[in-house]
């Protein structure tokens with residue numbers, strides 16, 4: 001290695017240190033990462049103070065991160081990286097399957113399993129919501145036995161993990177369900193609401209400094225896994241939400257905007273109950289893509 005590295009020769013010198021890597025993909029990714037990182041640094045003429053600020057920022061993102069507060073995921077989300085990775089993974093442009101979108105920072109392992117028809121609200125107060133879904137393949141055939149993870153906020157826009165003290169560390173408004181022989185799943189919960197992504201950590205500093213909105217439009221998360229099919233991570237967004245066009249994490253898609261139907265007290269709910277209060281229903285068909293080959297890794301069984 002040269003002892004006379006310059007602003008331009010240092011890039012190749014670093015890249016050469018990866019040429020012996022056993023993993024071709026690792027070599028490709030790191031050589032490209034070094035190229036872009038160095039080009040970026042030269043382009044903006046990064047100062048020492050700015051470098052210290054960036055390192056301190058990343059250190060604080062790490063310190064803030066826990067299994068239930070995923071600040072690194074949030075950083076990826078607000079920079080559009082999560083959605084970009086998802087779009088690259090689905091760039092075949094298939095219109096026969098349901099669009100995917102980002103996972104977001106509020107998925108947690110260890111969510112409770114639930115039977116179809118059960119109340120997954122965990123006792124959190126709110127406007128009752130009845131969610132009915134169907135899971136099919138691109139030919140419209142039902143996908144039986146699919147694992148369906150679902151999670152959402154409460155009516156004030158907070159997830160269970162954001163109010164652990166109030167809920168005594170109990171998970172709520174999330175569950176793992178399984179589709180029946182006709183590919184259907186259904187549950188009762190409470191209506192979610194639009195919400196700001198957490199801004200009390202380092203990511204909030206970026207949003208404030210850029211005068212950016214932290215709001216996400218109202219949505220319900222879903223993660224489908226079925227043997228023989230590609231996993232699908234997606235969301236349903238409420239039609240008419242004021243934040244659809246300005247989603248802080250760039251996850252909202254036109255094809256995933258659906259009607260959350262309002263019902264009045266006295267109407268009959270899908271489970272046959274005559275409701276004494278207003279409630280909502282949402283119904284959607286999700287289409288999975290068949291796997292070409294390979295084994296199915298069933299994450300749902302790992303919990």
Ligand SMILES: [Fe+2]
Pocket residue numbers: 104106152153219221
């Ligand atoms: Fe969310």
